[in-house]
Amino acid sequence: MTALSGVRLGRPGAVASRRSLRILEHDLLVFRRGWSSYLLSGLSQPFLYLVSMGIGLGLYVNRSGSLPGGVSYLAYVAPALLVTQAMMAASFESAWPIMNKIHWDKTYHAALNTPVGAIDLLVGDLMWIAFRATLLSTLFLLVVVVLGAAASPLVVLAIPVAVLTALSFAAPIMAFTATQTGDGGFNALFRFGITPLFLFSGTFFPIEKLPLFLQPLAWVTPLYHGVAAARALSVGQLDPIGLTVHVGALLAVIVAGVAAGRVTFRRRLVV
């Protein structure tokens, strides 16, 4: 933090400053109160998912032997679930809790009475979401390794992929949250956005099995790219060009989301 404190990134409020780190500190202070329950659910969730889907459902899937590269269903689905879980947590975190800070408890407004600016709030809370995604993915990876579901040591790189995927959802959703005055929009977002993505982004089966007209839809969703990159790293079937495309797609969505958030945050909070 001290290394960054000398950095000035232009006009205060127009861009993020080192003060976004203060917002991250705030979130870590809240986290400190509940870290044990985070840890517990962070370990039990992947275990339940991997045993039921990877091992239970896998018993039947493996008989057909039709997965690309001939991997087991557990090895196929584990990296995808790792990424998906980070995405789900980040999506939730950028909806209701942010709405609370903007609209219900209005703690953002309290922070804005200090040298902290609107963009610092956006960037600070994105850093917190990245932190949380790192933590969740690391715990998930532990379970993956314990169950022997990863073929390649490169699977550790699934963690940064999961973090990028989490941010590629969090940034646009935070931008959206700043335009809302209640949580009605979130129900639609999750019902018609997040849940279908969770089911049809190549998490549970290859997108090649989707009807032809739906496949291009999968390509433009960030979750598909996150899942594909993590899976390639985990099963050790590395294709550098493919990986670059996947990571590039995630970064593009993050940049677009932050740009949108800069506008909606300022429009909402500085009036």
Add this chain to the structure above:
Amino acid sequence: MPDPTAAPLIRARRLTKRFGSFTAVDGVDFDVAPGEAFGFLGPNGAGKTSTMRMIGTVSPVTAGELTVFGMSPEHHGAAIRARLGVVPQADTLDNELSVLENLIIYGRYFDLGWAESRRRATELLEFVQLTERSDDKVEPLSGGMKRRLVIARALINEPSLLLLDEPTTGLDPQARHLLWDRLYRLKQRGVTLCLTTHYMDEAEQLCDRLVVMDRARIVAEGSPRQLIDRYVTREVLELRFRRGDDESDDTAQLDGKLDGLADRVEQLPDRVLVYTADGEAAAAAAYERGLRPASVLVRRSSLEDVFLSLTGRSLVE
């Protein structure tokens, strides 16, 4: 004590705030001197909060000039906010943190070190008499306690200017007096206070000088005493009349009987206000003229009367 020769901490000229086609603040001029307790008095919707938010640099100025500490809010927002303490209308406290943590993290937003922030937070909880609640969550605190905590939070950066937007709205009398006492002590320490209120007694208690706002404009300016001297008489005689059988409120019996008795007569739905230098004498005269009010009260004029005489309406409906 306020020093009228010193450069003003806040200076506004033709200051204007518009939201679309709605004008919230319509070209107001005012100065706030260092050490002064300055008030914006007015009903809800008069433009007080919009003015405060522009001073606090969280709301862009639409037109006109505004400087705070000699700096422009547009270009030096963060530098201005670093020296301001703000008590917003809503508490905006963090329900996920304890009372003490609320203050410590706020100090961090001002770049205080953790140890220094904790030291100040502990001291401030003492000052606002919340030390025993340090480790409690915020939610169960009473309204008065939350307000005190918000004031403590606003002081964490040792501001030279404290902005208070309706600091005691919704509090019971005891909680208000405790809060006024803390604000008075801050003023004695040389902190400049700038507050909005729609309570006359609050303005009279706390403000050296104030402006009366109504419908986005400033309609009068001065010390509470000056305003009372200028716009109303020394005393007010309040007469209430029994309602007649036909539900007419019996003010018909007035029928010009108060003419020439007073400087001004104001007829409100529930009572008649007679502005006069000597309330007792006016009451006696009214009785002589055959008026039989159900109740008679003589009191000193207040800022409420000033507002009434300026706008023809009462402050709190």
